[in-house]
Amino acid sequence: KAGVTQTPRYLIKTRGQQVTLSCSPISGHRSVSWYQQTPGQGLQFLFEYFSETQRNKGNFPGRFSGRQFSNSRSEMNVSTLELGDSALYLCASSSGTSGARRETQYFGPGTRLLVL
């Protein structure tokens, strides 16, 4: 099975611009979670989508948004970029259907965003 893929892998933007990142989960996985990783803050949860609906949300401002399509592919968007948004953005997928049992999340390679 192919793993989680993310595009683009690297991105340079300037303050005030907006950016859209894409994630394709493992085939058959319906849950996609997004994370931001920085050296200072570590790994921080952004949001999770399951069956095109946002199921969980972290503590990020409204500039960070996402969506999921019927084929489970997901996008996240960051508007009005700030210097502090420079980070590695990671997408993780899981099957999302087991209910009570913990689901293993598999991460993609990430998109490294640099805001100048």
Place this chain on the structure above:
Amino acid sequence: DAKTTQPPSMDCAEGRAANLPCNHSTISGNEYVYWYRQIHSQGPQYIIHGLKNNETNEMASLIITEDRKSSTLILPHATLRDTAVYYCIVIKAAGNKLTFGGGTRVLVKP
């Protein structure tokens, strides 16, 4: 989710077993122990997880103490490609918010 404590760094000789400890003294009954690793600038890689019993897969073995307050990840024959930051995390049965602490930076030396 319970907090975990790991040593910040450790060295290991290539070809030898690497034993990575993790303390999770506040773990509750429905929480799983998960291990991930992250090689520089790449996405975290799932290694193994367990609830009560010891687990083994093609990558590693996970030994969980009987009281579940600590665990050890064993890489049986470390290679240079195992150099990475290893994260031990504890997660409830439901919920998807992963949080990584500082992890253990493992350096495998020739």
